[in-house]
Amino acid sequence: MATEVHNLQELRRSASLATKVFIQRDYSDGTICQFQTKFPPELDSRIERQLFEETVKTLNSFYAEAEKIGGSSYLEGCLACATAYFIFLCMETHYEKVLKKISRYIQEQNEKIFAPRGLLLTDPVERGMRVIEISIYEDRCSSGSSSSGSSSGSGSSSGGGGAGGR
């Protein structure tokens, strides 16, 4: 009970969001959904490169699985055709299932890995699958080692509000 569990939306309003990093899509293989695994410099002091890359690679593999053209997608298409697409009212498509899986994975990653480091991943679906948004929160307790110079600026300006919110 002593620990504070904040709803993410509340956090975003009351916590001191320092900055956001956007991991863009990697189009080198066409329009399939995959994200760049390049490590953004802002996260340099916030999270280990390995963890970050692993997360992005896992997400990429999920998306690849979602978009895979295989037996299941073919069957789904046939079934949909046969039922004049009424099946879509009842059943969840393969992609949607994988998206739910992704959403759970992201949440789990947030809880276990990112939030303890003051970061939050946003599900790319909310951004139209164009970017992975990583929100970097300011670490007010360690004053000198903020990840970017301006975050201390924003921290001081919103510090009052943030402190009040807590």
Added chain:
Amino acid sequence: MPRSPGTRLKPAKYIPVATAAALLVGSSTLFFVFTCPWLTRAVSPAVPVYNGILFLFVLANFSMATFMDPGVFPRADEDEDKEDDFRAPLYKNVDVRGIQVRMKWCATCHFYRPPRCSHCSVCDNCVEDFDHHCPWVNNCIGRRNYRYFFLFLLSLSAHMVGVVAFGLVYVLNHAEGLGAAHTTITMAVMCVAGLFFIPVIGLTGFHVVLVTRGRTTNEQVTGKFRGGVNPFTRGCYGNVEHVLCSPLAPRYVVEPPRLPLAARLKPPFLRPELLERAAPLKVKLSDNGLKAGLGRSKSKGSLDRLDEKPLDLVPPLPPKAEASTFGSDLQTPRPSSAESALSARRTSPPTPAMYKFRPTFPTGPKAPFCGPGEQVTGTDSLTLGDDSIHSLDFASEPSLDLPDYPPGGLHAAYPPSPPLSAADTFSGALRSLSLKAASRRGGDHVALQPLRSEGGPPTPHRGLFAPHALPNRNGSLSYDSLLNPGSPGGHACPAHSSAGVSGYRSPYLHAGAVGDPPRPPPRSFSPVLGPRPREPSPVRYDNLSRTIMASIQERKDREERERLLRSQADSLFGDSGVYDAPSSYSLQQASVLSEGPRGPVVRFGSRDDLVAGPGFGGARNPALQASLSSLSSTVSRAPRTSSSSLQADLSNSSAPGARPASGSHRSPARQVPPSPPGTPCSPSYVGPKAVAFIHTDLPEPPPSLAVQREHPQLKTPPSKLNGQSPGLARLGPAAGPPGPSASPTRHTLVKKVSGVGGTTYEISV
């Protein structure tokens, strides 16, 4: 159908879909009611069954094509486009399977459109894998519903064939009583089917070809891959499979509220350095083996001095001149090196420390960091000697900063102690520095070799540090602007300001990075509700520095004015035909069209955005508009020179009548110094949208100025219309043009111009 916020119900846009639905349902019902009973008896009961199933299929696909979200992208959140100003490039290039594809900034949706995405003006949305906007279903056809549209076409074709065929059978068997009700109705149904037969079959065939080639209608019509390679194709079978069998993509616009994401964000946060607890960075001294071979290099003076250095661990203090010589060497080639030099001089203690330190890396890169005795092999090490020496010495600087500077000081990206992340940043810095050095010397990639043994992605760095890279901003680097909001295009080194490099920027950047004006406070944002509706962003320009453009423009203006002076007598109040616009226009036209839309390698064209900008009100000639927009899309892929002339020619030719009225302004206007040179367009020339857009709120005199300024574009092809003058940005997307001094009424000439895709437009000149 997804409707963007703010659109009201417009009955007119429902007419085609209502007609199509009515015809489809009505004709088929009549067929079933009047023709099928006899066919069931005479031919087979399978006939109505077959036709019934087919008709259901048609209806289902029609409904899906009509009501399904085609893959609309939601508007981007405000936080995502920090570079929402006129310095940001209009286009961003991305590499798709080895082919450069251009992503355009969408001012409405606030992001760079992914490849194959396009903004539908009817729906006012960016649609993924945009095919076209179909009025018959009153919906965009995009990634999610293309399959249903394609199947609709196929099934409709089959259905029509069936209706016509069976109707024919019926009629032929009832030939004696053609006046009978059933027969008449059957014939009427056959007529309707026959009427739409050719267009539907034609469209079906067209889409079959598109599917097998893996193109969208948009790409085919705009000729994107004409004569080029389509990077999105998966082979014929793969394309068909992708269309028919791929999983249904999700909707982006509205997601169901997800599980409430509960995550604890409680500082103190973990940090990599705290977790690592590694030993501090070793300071390895002196000889790295390169110095032994230095005598042979064709080096500058500083290198010779390096040669003289004793190889012991504690070298004596060299004369201060050393550092300055070194610095001056650095300063001459490029500003980027100057920055490093400045920081070197600013931050480094006397030079011996530079020789002292050779950072150790966990991966142990090979030469030039090899220890004493190990050698970078002979001459190739020395050919890169210049680069690597300099880069090495640059690279050694960060270490100096570490012990000397407080953590929050210069570069916040360098945490004080952490070895691992520091090593990473060092490697990043080394990479980038050596890359910079390499690029300075014209892209000597040999210098990259030794450093590539570091982990991480050297390739993107290399691409970014290409010697003649425009200071574009990659999407992945959007956070760069967060770090250095004031600095985007200002320096030669591209915007990949990795944290490792930030310490090497010039002092003004340091000040900028550290003592920034506080970032705009984080706006409230709810992921579930989505971003708030936003206004279109300002126009972006794809071009070089503003000052260069401005100076070029000024020079052209001056030349033009002189020429005008000479030809003033005839052109002033005379016939509008004085313009050699038509002839040059046609010439330009021919050249542009003959070049055709190339592969998407060329990256010009803020013009697209200009032409497509809002506030174009009152275009005289809709055909002109249409031609302009289609031409501009072609034009943007044509070389800048001809396109700019074309644009100007169009603007000139469109409103000859304005000339006499503005002629009176000519003399006073000539004295007026050209205002910030922007695109030379005039509000009185209401034809091109770009024109009106640019000068929407300027008063009367500017038209004449603009008139003069247009001539540069007329006469001098190399002029550039990609204005990024502050004047343009200032004007912004205001309302329609001021009342033109003289409404352009004269149509001396009507030109037939063939646009892309074989369409013909009439343009009055």
